[in-house]
Amino acid sequence: KHRFWETQPVGQFKDLGDSSLPEGPIEPPTPLSDVRPDPYGLPSAYEWSTCDISDPSVCLEVYTLLTNNYVEDDENMFRFNYSKEFLQWALRPPGFFPSWHIGVRVKSTKKLVAFITGIPARLRVRDEVVRMAEINFLCVHKKLRSKRLAPVMIKEVTRRVHLENIWQAAYTAGVVLPTPIATCRYWHRSLNPKKLIDVGFSRLGARMTMSRTIRLYKLPDATVTPGFRKMELRDVPEVTRLLRGYLARFAVAPDFDEDDVEHWLLPTENVVDSFLVESPVTHEITDFCSFYTLPSSILNNPNYTALKAAYSYYNVTTKTPLLQLINDALIVAKQKDYDVFNALDVMENEGFLKELKFGPGDGQLHYYLYNYRIRNALHPSELGLVLL
Ligand code: MYA
Numbered sequence: 001k002h003r004f005w006e007t008q009p010v011g012q013f014k015d016l017g018d019s020s021l022p023e024g025p026i027e028p029p030t031p032l033s034d035v036r037p038d039p040y041g042l043p044s045a046y047e048w049s050t051c052d053i054s055d056p057s058v059c060l061e062v063y064t065l066l067t068n069n070y071v072e073d074d075e076n077m078f079r080f081n082y083s084k085e086f087l088q089w090a091l092r093p094p095g096f097f098p099s100w101h102i103g104v105r106v107k108s109t110k111k112l113v114a115f116i117t118g119i120p121a122r123l124r125v126r127d128e129v130v131r132m133a134e135i136n137f138l139c140v141h142k143k144l145r146s147k148r149l150a151p152v153m154i155k156e157v158t159r160r161v162h163l164e165n166i167w168q169a170a171y172t173a174g175v176v177l178p179t180p181i182a183t184c185r186y187w188h189r190s191l192n193p194k195k196l197i198d199v200g201f202s203r204l205g206a207r208m209t210m211s212r213t214i215r216l217y218k219l220p221d222a223t224v225t226p227g228f229r230k231m232e233l234r235d236v237p238e239v240t241r242l243l244r245g246y247l248a249r250f251a252v253a254p255d256f257d258e259d260d261v262e263h264w265l266l267p268t269e270n271v272v273d274s275f276l277v278e279s280p281v282t283h284e285i286t287d288f289c290s291f292y293t294l295p296s297s298i299l300n301n302p303n304y305t306a307l308k309a310a311y312s313y314y315n316v317t318t319k320t321p322l323l324q325l326i327n328d329a330l331i332v333a334k335q336k337d338y339d340v341f342n343a344l345d346v347m348e349n350e351g352f353l354k355e356l357k358f359g360p361g362d363g364q365l366h367y368y369l370y371n372y373r374i375r376n377a378l379h380p381s382e383l384g385l386v387l388l
């Protein structure tokens with residue numbers, strides 16, 4: 001059934017529930033001298049091309065490929081539209097490897113037709129911190145689908161990861177593959193309900209009018225938590241301590257140091273927003289929340305072309321009630337003109353979704369590890385990881 005995935009060191013469906021299998025690496029590392037030194041073969045019309053995303057013309061080619069060919073919802077009404085600035089941020093974290101930004105071009109025209117990326121990360125799985133690659137932005141041009149190009153790209157990124165002496169990876173997908181470590185649901189909080197309904201993102205509820213719906217989702221004009229402010233560079237050490245302490249309680253979570261926090265959480269305009277609560281009395285940082293910006297293109301609508309979406313990222317509370325903190329995040333997102341605020345049911349998010357009027361979406365997100373076995377699937381609330 002899965003001609004490619006059956007050949008890979010991933011949890012296989014047939015092993016589900018086999019408690020004799022140990023947790024941890026499925027196969028041991030090989031000596032680096034045994035890693036294939038040259039790229040996998042592509043069909044003869046195509047060639048590999050390492051993409052220097054810091055080069056604006058290359059970044060534009062990647063952006064254009066993804067804008068036209070990346071992930072859509074099940075009814076093909078919306079398509080993720082990562083911005084160029086977002087791609088630069090997502091692909092150049094501390095210690096990134098330029099060789100893990102892999103394109104496929106048509107030899108004759110040099111047109112970019114496929115892409116896959118890895119970035120390095122330390123992920124903790126239960127008690128072990130493991131160096132991994134996070135794989136993302138796998139995309140094959142619509143006209144080249146179903147030609148088994150994806151397996152070659154996955155093998156090639158695997159080879160380049162192995163060359164850096166890294167043997168595990170983490171990735172998410174909307175499709176079921178062998179075998180999810182967890183299956184999460186997307187939840188959506190309307191900020192601009194009229195537009196969401198007009199573009200078919202949501203529907204008018206039963207026995208609801210447009211004006212009742214607008215009233216239902218109305219938010220205060222200003223945040224309510226005293227000491228709520230934007231995160232700054234000087235906050236990095238304390239935010240790192242707060243976040244590390246919090247992420248320690250999940251079965252799978254990133255092992256962030258200060259450099260990681262500076263990269264992933266310091267605000268970048270239209271890419272990532274982070275806020276914290278500084279006690280007006282002690283000046284301690286007691287709470288933190290963040291979201292990233294990922295618009296979607298609206299396909300085939302006469303009135304609108306883009307949906308502005310915020311995605312809940314990492315949140316930590318020690319003093320402020322979680323509902324109040326996230327409500328303040330919704331208020332800021334509304335002020336900044338987002339149409340919708342999205343969240344997965346990971347971490348403690350179930351504790352605010354219903355109360356803050358998020359509704360379940362029709363999309364799921366499956367989390368996977370490569371070459372690392374977990375004995376039983378995790379509950380979404382055991383995941384302390386958000387991939388972009
Ligand atoms: S998830 C986002 C994926 N991208 C999209 O959904 C964008 C729109 N779709 C496309 O561009 C294409 O449909 C893609 C497949 C490129 C997805 N993850 O070439 P094919 C398997 C893994 O004929 P195409 C993200 O970016 C499929 O089951 N495998 O198919 C994370 C089949 O294998 P098998 C997938 O439709 C990516 C084979 O590919 C996915 O033309 C993590 C068919 O290939 C998928 N999302 O192209 C990648 N979709 O026969 C894995 C299909 O066995 C990383 N397939 O069922 C693994 C770790 C690597 C590093 C390891 C280091 C140590």
Ligand code: JJ1
Binds near residue numbers: 073
């Ligand atoms: O956005 C998603 N679904 C929306 C739109 C549905 C349009 C028709 N299919 C949705 N809307 C309902 C919102 C409503 C608001 C008021 C309260 C009740 C709910 O459900 C879905 C997620 O739900 N998105 C997708 O399907 C996109 C793909 C998701 C898989 C992502 C793969 C990620 C790649 C890895 O890096």
